[in-house]
Amino acid sequence: MITLTYRIETSGSIEALAAKIASDQSTGTFVALPGETEELKARVAARVLAIRRLPDAIQPSIPEASDGPFKRADVDIAFPLDAIGTDLSALMTIAIGGTYSIRGLSGIRVIDMKLPEEYRGAHPGPQFGVAGSRRLTGVEDRPIIGTIVKPALGLRPHGTAEMVGELIAAGVDFIKDDEKLMSPAYSPLPERVKAIMPLVLDHEQKTGKKVMYAFGISHADPDEMLRNHDLVAKAGGNCAVVNINSVGFGGMAFLRKRSSLMIHAHRNGWDILTRHPGLGMDFKVWQQFWRLLGVDQFQINGIASKYWEPDWSFVESFRAVTTPIFSSDDCALPVVCSGQWGGQAPETYERTGRTVDLLYLCGGGIVSHPDGPGAGVRAVQQAWQAAVDDIPLSDFALRHAELARSIEKFGDGKAA
């Protein structure tokens, strides 16, 4: 049994809508098939397991002429494994995709998905995940600290490399291309790799520390994406940014089977599927697909991000990617990002189960530190140290100058 939970909203009958979803998305026949009907229904028909009523909506999620009331309920529907199998495109098509087209609803949001034992082992899952991220960066007992090369677009390879040299010297563990940077004419990936990888490898040779650089390899054509992958791997790189939503299940599945790189997922485009609370899908559901397909590191925003996403939603996403589907091996490393500078370390630590198993990605929070990126990295490490030791940032900053300067610049006086 595959069980989905839908939050539905309708000015009609909740019970009828629930039954319609189950019917439309499985046998949904318009021809009576005497004899065979009962057997096939038993084999593949979806069934409504439970309906939990919720308070009415004040406004319909999708505007409509009706005056309401707009009844709401969470509905569990079970699909026999036989109806879907273990293919993720079938799962998406049958259990989710088709439900969005149904007439007579003013809202539908998929809020949970429970996969059966048969899915265990049916998909590659992360190749590296949390343990691999630790092993490849050599970072233990604290978050992996990362940063992003900016501006997003426009730097030529030599300009990018200059900046990367400075960031490596600053002591970051991880650096990435902005997700919007793939292989444009002014910075073709081969040239960018050629400019950056020697810096990474030189530093490794000198210090033993290999900074993980995530190159933007996404391409709509999987053959091209694989070529991009290969040239990063051949140059000694170990990580790639993949815009999962723009390459789709197919791009991701194709890459994963052939990949020797850590897959760092940017979910660009995802927001429109979740931003309206009455429509689309919870991240908890969506991320299961991508983890089964093989995402190692999953960008999920952070506390006080610069995007629309509220903190509670980030906290739920963190829990989602770190909760095993079948085993801890299928968890992705949470990438906490957007507007981070260290000031959010205590709240992040507190609200995500007091773990340091995360990649903490700061853009301006490191690069724009008043005393330079090196001080920026140290400030972020200090903030995390304070968080883990339960020391207020403002106290810790008394004996840690970089953190103090960071609070001055980014904290608006309310950093603790």
Added chain:
Amino acid sequence: MITLTYRIETSGSIEALAAKIASDQSTGTFVALPGETEELKARVAARVLAIRRLPDAIQPSIPEASDGPFKRADVDIAFPLDAIGTDLSALMTIAIGGTYSIRGLSGIRVIDMKLPEEYRGAHPGPQFGVAGSRRLTGVEDRPIIGTIVKPALGLRPHGTAEMVGELIAAGVDFIKDDEKLMSPAYSPLPERVKAIMPLVLDHEQKTGKKVMYAFGISHADPDEMLRNHDLVAKAGGNCAVVNINSVGFGGMAFLRKRSSLMIHAHRNGWDILTRHPGLGMDFKVWQQFWRLLGVDQFQINGIASKYWEPDWSFVESFRAVTTPIFSSDDCALPVVCSGQWGGQAPETYERTGRTVDLLYLCGGGIVSHPDGPGAGVRAVQQAWQAAVDDIPLSDFALRHAELARSIEKFGDGKAA
């Protein structure tokens, strides 16, 4: 220049939001880069070309605490080709995906996209399209008439083949698997192909008419999808149903390069991206990606469909897929479907530019005709004849028994 038009909604400043979209989605730097800044901005920065104010929204599209007013405008933003290139995943990521995450908006919908000359020839486009659909079915001067095997799920291959035999005998031009049917345990694709293709080929040998059968070959793994493709092609099949949204750009691009089959696109899952008028994307924008990737036949619902989509939206979709992006070769054959039985032929014909270049897909409208599927096919052909000849259906039905019976059953007395 790639030009996108966004319908934006905000309780803040429209001008500031427009500028933010342009900045965030291109250079979006947080570091001043003395010297290089101006040059790179000129090269890759997106620019707001025009802002056309619209009446305020009464309610915010995404619920928010603010009381409004919720200002709205259509905003044209131009991206230099240099910023994006011609890769469709870069286009989706930069020009569309990222905009959905921006803070401070209560609605955003991408309503137009104009691609520059550089995109001409940069993508495979449809391999067969309209002309190929006509050539392979041998149907001229009228719509290609198709039907769907139902129930959606549950029939074993022998049961499917029985039904297909009946439908072939009925004289349809095209038959397809329900989009939810791919290769489940009770009907593995190899067995389905083996059961069905001999019927298609026998009929071809006897009559010279090759019915186009579209097999559901979708799979999240492109290698698996290609295996499915190959076994259909090897068995003499010439068409495949692909759930484009569930295989993604990567699956589609991979398949198209290796495909010898007509690609019949089902857009399952798409509705959530367009159903709320203030959010997501117009079909006009989205379908450009898929046509460039290679969709030959595009399902777009129809007049009085059984889904949520209003008739005007179907009419716009019809116009979209039949409007050249660069040339008529990149148009897809519109597949008019959902709840069709012939009664909608006159209105379809009238509102879509009086063309018969379409695949008219009737499920129950053919299969549940009171005198059987053969009468169902004839009734649909008669309805289209009447439409083209500008004869009211009720008049035409006086001398065409099958149509008369169809009106009796499906028309509720208001078929004309």
